[in-house]
Amino acid sequence: MEISRRDFLTKTGKAGLLSYPAMLALGLLKPAPAHPFQLPGHGAGKHIIILGAGLSGMAAAYELGKLGYTCTILEARNRAGGRCWSIRRGTTSQEEGMGLQTARFDDGLYFNAGPSRIPHHHALTLHYCRELEVPIQVYNNVNEASYYFSEGKGSLSNKKVRVREIHNDVRGYICEMLAKAIDQDKIDTALTKEDKEKIVEYLRAEGGLNIDKLYRASDRRGFTESPGAAERAGKIADPYRLADIIESGFMSPDFYNVAEYTYELQMTMFQAVGGMDQIAAALQKKVGNQIRFGCEVTEILNVADGVKITCKQGKDEKTLQGDMCITTIPLPVLGNIKNNFSSEVSRAIDYIPYINTGKIGLQFKRRFWEEDEQIYGGITHTNNELTQIFYPSYDYLGKKGILIGYYNFNEKAKRVAGLNYPQREQLALQKGKLIHPQYDQEFENSFSVSWSKTPYNMGGWALYTSETRASLYRALLKPDKNIYFAGEHMTYLNAWMAGAFESARKVVADLHGRMSEQRISYSGSK
Numbered sequence: 013m014e015i016s017r018r019d020f021l022t023k024t025g026k027a028g029l030l031s032y033p034a035m036l037a038l039g040l041l042k043p044a045p046a047h048p049f050q051l052p053g054h055g056a057g058k059h060i061i062i063l064g065a066g067l068s069g070m071a072a073a074y075e076l077g078k079l080g081y082t083c084t085i086l087e088a089r090n091r092a093g094g095r096c097w098s099i100r101r102g103t104t105s106q107e108e109g110m111g112l113q114t115a116r117f118d119d120g121l122y123f124n125a126g127p128s129r130i131p132h133h134h135a136l137t138l139h140y141c142r143e144l145e146v147p148i149q150v151y152n153n154v155n156e157a158s159y160y161f162s163e164g165k166g167s168l169s170n171k172k173v174r175v176r177e178i179h180n181d182v183r184g185y186i187c188e189m190l191a192k193a194i195d196q197d198k199i200d201t202a203l204t205k206e207d208k209e210k211i212v213e214y215l216r217a218e219g220g221l222n223i224d225k226l227y228r229a230s231d232r233r234g235f236t237e238s239p240g241a242a243e244r245a246g247k248i249a250d251p252y253r254l255a256d257i258i259e260s261g262f263m264s265p266d267f268y269n270v271a272e273y274t275y276e277l278q279m280t281m282f283q284a285v286g287g288m289d290q291i292a293a294a295l296q297k298k299v300g301n302q303i304r305f306g307c308e309v310t311e312i313l314n315v316a317d318g319v320k321i322t323c324k325q326g327k328d329e330k331t332l333q334g335d336m337c338i339t340t341i342p343l344p345v346l347g348n349i350k351n352n353f354s355s356e357v358s359r360a361i362d363y364i365p366y367i368n369t370g371k372i373g374l375q376f377k378r379r380f381w382e383e384d385e386q387i388y389g390g391i392t393h394t395n396n397e398l399t400q401i402f403y404p405s406y407d408y409l410g411k412k413g414i415l416i417g418y419y420n421f422n423e424k425a426k427r428v429a430g431l432n433y434p435q436r437e438q439l440a441l442q443k444g445k446l447i448h449p450q451y452d453q454e455f456e457n458s459f460s461v462s463w464s465k466t467p468y469n470m471g472g473w474a475l476y477t478s479e480t481r482a483s484l485y486r487a488l489l490k491p492d493k494n495i496y497f498a499g500e501h502m503t504y505l506n507a508w509m510a511g512a513f514e515s516a517r518k519v520v521a522d523l524h525g526r527m528s529e530q531r532i533s534y535s536g537s538k
């Protein structure tokens with residue numbers, strides 16, 4: 013019996029019998045129109061050597077493969093993914109000058125040592141999740157139920173305070189002050205009387221001000237006794253005094269309202285189901301047969317008719333020749349590899365700094381942050397070495413869980429990087445239990461990562477100023493003869509996977525344009 017396409021779709025689609033990939037395979041759907049990358053021409057017969065099997069190296073090989081190029085990826089580690097690394101039972105690491113560390117987390121539990129969040133506007137990262145069939149889920153980045161913890165002298169210091177209390181009190185007081193200033197004509201604006209009235213009305217709503225335009229506590233800042241049945245109306249505490257909030261340090265940069273105001277951190281955010289390394293694993297499925305693992309590149313040379321790359325694999329030294337090379341090796345590592353780059357390029361590689369950053373995963377036998385404190389995902393902020401505690405956005409209501417016990421940057425991360433693994437654990441527990449005393453009872457084991465001490469990265473991500481963008485960065489945007497530079501450091505999307513993907517596409521477009529003698533310009537996915 014013949015079945016029409018329409019009937020087929022109605023019957024199978026409605027019943028949920030066919031998955032999206034199956035429908036694609038049967039030609040019943042067009043591929044998601046997200047961000048296809050269809051360049052004209054082909055690269056058959058050309059050999060491209062790619063240095064590094066992180067996201068940028070693998071994405072470059074994947075796209076070049078679609079164009080018919082032959083790629084060889086040299087990867088120093090015995091795994092793919094680079095910074096896209098999730099720590100689970102059996103994961104090992106050995107940082108510079110340290111012993112071997114092995115994760116002892118329970119099966120099924122993990123934390124993301126590198127990327128943990130995908131902004132909704134990182135269209136290319138989401139495009140690859142779609143194309144490579146990596147399931148994603150919402151990552152809860154903003155949580156008013158989490159805490160601020162300020163070490164210091166004020167009356168609100170050295171104890172945890174719910175984010176919603178500080179947010180609503182500060183917002184309320186600021187709106188009250190502004191409304192008062194406008195009412196008393198104390199601000200110098202060219203606004204009409206009607207405009208001013210509208211602004212004051214807005215401030216009343218925004219700050220939760222009363223009829224007299226004064227800030228008084230409301231349920232916005234939560235309850236000290238929850239509302240319930242019968243006579244239980246619920247109790248609200250008085251707001252904190254603004255002077256106490258200031259004195260306790262809650263108006264310092266450590267507690268700025270970054271999550272809602274920073275473009276990259278605004279909800280909705282996503283994560284790959286089962287660990288962010290699932291994105292790397294999906295790419296590896298496509299290009300894994302081109303990766304040579306355990307191959308540490310030791311020399312990168314431009315030669316007359318292409319490139320000559322030397323690497324160390326175990327005790328052996330190997331040399332490969334190719335037509336062109338794409339290096340995605342992070343700059344602090346690349347600077348120590350022998351090369352014949354131009355002096356301009358060498359200078360850029362040597363002088364672009366990378367951030368110090370680190371995380372620790374702490375496994376607990378009970379999800380006390382959910383059970384006792386109603387915290388489901390989100391971040392607690394501190395002004396001490398921890399900087400942040402991240403609560404997991406997976407396995408809600410589960411039994412055990414892993415908290416990211418600190419995620420710190422710059423000087424704080426540098427100090428913590430100087431500690432050995434047990435000392436880092438001790439620090440995370442000692443400071444963390446000031447916020448969650450349950451740490452004492454519930455802690456099981458930990459695994460820490462300092463990116464500045466992690467071989468083959470030696471830093472978190474590239475840091476630029478407007479001066480270094482104008483000088484050093486530009487030197488790497490062009491190829492050095494037959495060698496192209498890719499990776500998050502070659503974009504304005506530093507610290508994001510989207511940077512790795514955008515730069516891979518940019519370099520593939522440039523290289524392919526040159527090899528196929530076409531004018532191709534890549535202007536980004538959006």
Ligand SMILES: Cc1cc2nc3c(=O)[nH]c(=O)nc-3n(C[C@H](O)[C@H](O)[C@H](O)COP(=O)(O)OP(=O)(O)OC[C@H]3O[C@@H](n4cnc5c(N)ncnc54)[C@H](O)[C@@H]3O)c2cc1C
Pocket residue numbers: 063064065066067068069086087088089092093094095096125126127128129130307308309310340341342345349369370463468469471472473498499500501506507508509510511512
């Ligand atoms: C702490 C942290 C948090 C982050 N958070 C997020 C986030 O929430 N969301 C997000 O989207 N992004 C995040 N990122 C950024 C994201 O992880 C990176 O932008 C991206 O993974 C970089 O990919 P890459 O291919 O450019 O570099 P890498 O992943 O570093 O790949 C480089 C590869 O080169 C290899 N290599 C190095 N030296 C050699 C050598 N001598 N020979 C051969 N191979 C070598 C390395 O082993 C590695 O595999 C975070 C990064 C960090 C560190």
